[in-house]
Amino acid sequence: MNADPLDLDGHEMVIQCRDAGSGLRAIIAIHDSSAGPAMGGCRIAAYPSTAAALTDALRLSRGMTFKNIMAGLPHGGGKSVILLERPEDKTPALLLAFAERVNGLGGRYITGEDVGSTVADIQLMRKVTPHVRGIPENGPGDPSPMTALGVFVGIRKAVLHRLGAETLTGLTVAVQGLGAVGSRLCGLLHDVGARLVVADVDPARAREAADRFGAAIARPEEVHGARADVFAPCALGAVLDAGTIRALGAAVVAGGANNQLATAQDGARLAERGILYAPDYVINAGGVISTALEGPGYERGELLRRVHGIADTLGEIFEHAIADGVATSAVADRLALGRLEAARHARRSA
Ligand code: NAI
Numbered sequence: 569m570n571a572d573p574l575d576l577d578g579h580e581m582v583i584q585c586r587d588a589g590s591g592l593r594a595i596i597a598i599h600d601s602s603a604g605p606a607m608g609g610c611r612i613a614a615y616p617s618t619a620a621a622l623t624d625a626l627r628l629s630r631g632m633t634f635k636n637i638m639a640g641l642p643h644g645g646g647k648s649v650i651l652l653e654r655p656e657d658k659t660p661a662l663l664l665a666f667a668e669r670v671n672g673l674g675g676r677y678i679t680g681e682d683v684g685s686t687v688a689d690i691q692l693m694r695k696v697t698p699h700v701r702g703i704p705e706n707g708p709g710d711p712s713p714m715t716a717l718g719v720f721v722g723i724r725k726a727v728l729h730r731l732g733a734e735t736l737t738g739l740t741v742a743v744q745g746l747g748a749v750g751s752r753l754c755g756l757l758h759d760v761g762a763r764l765v766v767a768d769v770d771p772a773r774a775r776e777a778a779d780r781f782g783a784a785i786a787r788p789e790e791v792h793g794a795r796a797d798v799f800a801p802c803a804l805g806a807v808l809d810a811g812t813i814r815a816l817g818a819a820v821v822a823g824g825a826n827n828q829l830a831t832a833q834d835g836a837r838l839a840e841r842g843i844l845y846a847p848d849y850v851i852n853a854g855g856v857i858s859t860a861l862e863g864p865g866y867e868r869g870e871l872l873r874r875v876h877g878i879a880d881t882l883g884e885i886f887e888h889a890i891a892d893g894v895a896t897s898a899v900a901d902r903l904a905l906g907r908l909e910a911a912r913h914a915r916r917s918a
Pocket residue numbers: 711712713715744745746747748749750767768769770773788789802803804805824825826852853855856
């Protein structure tokens with residue numbers, strides 16, 4: 569982040585929201601709206617400090633700018649965080665007070681589900697603002713199936729590129745995290761005959777995957793080192809650091825988790841080891857594409873076409889990485905910044 573405290577990581581607008589009546593404490597961060605109204609979910613969590621919440625909001629909203637522009641969506645990047653002291657502090661009054669703040673922005677920021685917020689929470693917010701997405705009645709609803717599909721087509725593209733494999737049949741994929749995205753991804757992989765190694769901190773989820781898909785179970789802290797063709801992180805961020813990269817057992821890393829690289833240098837570390845990394849904000853964009861297409865003109869065929877398009881974007885990144893001899897993460901950042909500059913230029917000239 570820039571040393572100037574007022575720079576706030578290059579954000580266009582950062583708003584602190586407080587409401588004494590409901591106890592609301594929230595931050596809405598709009599990183600860049602050159603490509604269109606900022607879109608990104610509302611994270612609800614107990615943060616150790618306001619500073620930690622601000623850092624999270626800024627990091628996540630900047631990430632949404634990159635994700636949305638690489639997915640070709642007419643949306644900029646934004647994100648909001650609601651700070652809770654305890655989980656039971658998430659009350660309807662607090663959610664409605666937050667929705668009023670979103671509404672006050674007049675559509676500059678569109679919110680939706682994220683860690684800690686549910687479809688029911690968003691449906692409640694819809695009572696006071698139209699600037700929410702992820703309402704099942706208006707389109708595809710839960711974004712996770714499309715996130716999983718995007719990761720699946722991305723894995724197919726990556727193994728073709730790195731291993732020359734035309735099919736996933738018989739290949740082994742190690743999946744870390746068996747939640748909404750990871751469990752659906754396992755289903756898609758199993759359907760095409762891939763072998764699975766799975767891990768989750770919740771042992772019941774790992775056992776369920778073993779029963780349903782004949783998967784082998786690995787320990788959560790060791791799954792990245794499993795002997796596999798692909799490692800698919802679908803749990804936490806920052807799973808790829810100097811230590812885990814050294815121990816990786818797969819030639820391809822392609823999964824749904826956000827912010828997989830602990831630091832920018834870790835992209836280069838992967839490339840140095842000859843491991844093909846599918847940049848997270850490109851491969852996991854299926855959910856935001858699903859959310860963006862929600863509304864009166866929603867067509868499932870168009871949604872599927874665009875989610876399958878993630879493979880083409882990854883193909884372009886992989887080709888550039890080879891041609892220029894740089895890491896795929898660096899190529900993705902460069903492409904995203906180029907598109908962002910073009911959007912900024914178009915807005916200035918409009
Ligand atoms: P989830 O909360 O449904 O599932 C996460 C799973 O990971 C849980 O089963 C949890 O027990 C497990 N887990 C947590 N820590 C772990 C560890 N250290 N090792 C192994 N397993 C662990 O979350 P969801 O929705 O499946 O999202 C997964 C990741 O994908 C997150 O990073 C999320 O930000 C990202 N993502 C999700 C999207 C979506 O549409 N749901 C869209 C884009 C990104």
